[in-house]
Amino acid sequence: xxxxxAAAGADPVAFRLxxxxxxxxxxxxxxxxxxxxxxxxxxxDGTRGRGIGFAKYKNLACYVAVVAEVVVDRATGMVSVPQxxxxxxxxxxxxxxxxxxxxxxxxxxxxSWTLKEExxxxxxxxxxxxxxSYPILTMPExxxxxxxxxxxxxxxxxxxxxxxxxxxxxxVANAFANATGKRVRDLPLNPARVKSALG
Numbered sequence: 729x730x731x732x733x734a735a736a737g738a739d740p741v742a743f744r745l746x747x748x749x750x751x752x753x754x755x756x757x758x759x760x761x762x763x764x765x766x767x768x769x770x771x772x773d774g775t776r777g778r779g780i781g782f783a784k785y786k787n788l789a790c791y792v793a794v795v796a797e798v799v800v801d802r803a804t805g806m807v808s809v810p811q812x813x814x815x816x817x818x819x820x821x822x823x824x825x826x827x828x829x830x831x832x833x834x835x836x837x838x839x840s841w842t843l844k845e846e847x848x849x850x851x852x853x854x855x856x857x858x859x860x861s862y863p864i865l866t867m868p869e870x871x872x873x874x875x876x877x878x879x880x881x882x883x884x885x886x887x888x889x890x891x892x893x894x895x896x897x898x899x900v901a902n903a904f905a906n907a908t909g910k911r912v913r914d915l916p917l918n919p920a921r922v923k924s925a926l927g
Contacts, residue, residue, distance in 0.1 A: 730779075730902055731911065739768045740780050740902065750784075752817050752880075756793040757782055759815035759876045764795040772907035775800050779902025781895035789887040790818035794835060796871070796899035800907050802926055805919030808869065809839045809900055814892060815876040819883040827888055832873045834892035840865035841893075842900045846916050 733743035741761045748754050760766075760780070770778060777800075782793040797811040816831050844863040848855040856862035897915075905911045910925045 730905075739770075741766055742768060744780070744782060752791050752878075753782065753784060755878060756791045756815040756817050759878060760793040760795050760813050763815065763874060763876050764813040766795060770906075772903075772909070774909075775802060775907060777903045777905070777907025779899045779904070779906050781898025781900075781902060783891075783894045783898075785887070785891040785894070790816055790891040791886075792816045792831065792888075792891045792895045794892060794895040794899040796839075796896065796903045798900060798903040798907055800904065800922065800926075802908075805922035805926070807843055807904060807917045807922060809843070809871040809903075811874075812839070812871045812896065812899070813874045813876075814895075815878060816888065816891065817878040817880060817886075818888040818891070819880045819886040821877055821879045822885055824877055827877060828875050830888050831875050831892045834890060835873050835896040836865065836870050838893045838896035839871055839900060842897050842915055842917060843869075844916050844918065846918070 730740045733740045738746065741757060744757050745754055778795060778797045780793065780795050784791050793815050795813045796809055799808045799810060812835050814831050814835060818827060821827055844865055904917060908926060912921060912925045914921060
């Protein structure tokens with residue numbers, strides 16, 4: 729559960745809805761919760777959990793809410809994200825396929841950032857100089873992504889480039905906390921960092 733939501737004794741979805749007045753923000757959160765089959769107060773089981781993230785990109789572009797499911801291998805410290813769901817409102821939708829692709833790509837990129845990507849360096853300089861030393865998510869590791877598009881034909885189109893990245897990272901981090909009861913504040917969620925957090 730999110731820390732603020734937990735402190736308020738509320739489910740993360742209910743907490744966000746209770747504190748948002750913008751009907752379009754509320755609509756994407758409600759849509760993603762429905763699409764993901766979110767259950768009020770759902771708890772992680774120590775290895776599996778789900779979390780939510782939301783943002784109105786740059787406070788002036790698309791609205792995106794993401795739910796992510798994580799699985800944590802406590803023995804190895806490996807974290808995987810088998811499934812994500814997203815809802816997006818970018819106003820009038822001109823190209824549904826393009827919008828879907830933009831949101832999907834942003835989520836996959838964010839999962840890669842959150843689980844793997846890191847520029848390592850030592851006193852002599854950068855150690856990550858190629859794809860072998862700078863790991864990224866592989867295709868078999870990419871989550872299944874389900875998208876709900878909310879078309880607003882009477883609204884102006886809103887930018888959607890990079891709109892899903894922030895909410896996706898937040899959803900994965902919140903899902904990890906939901907699964908394990910531990911909050912990790914540094915990324916990526918690599919095995920060493922995860923094992924250290926889990927003690």
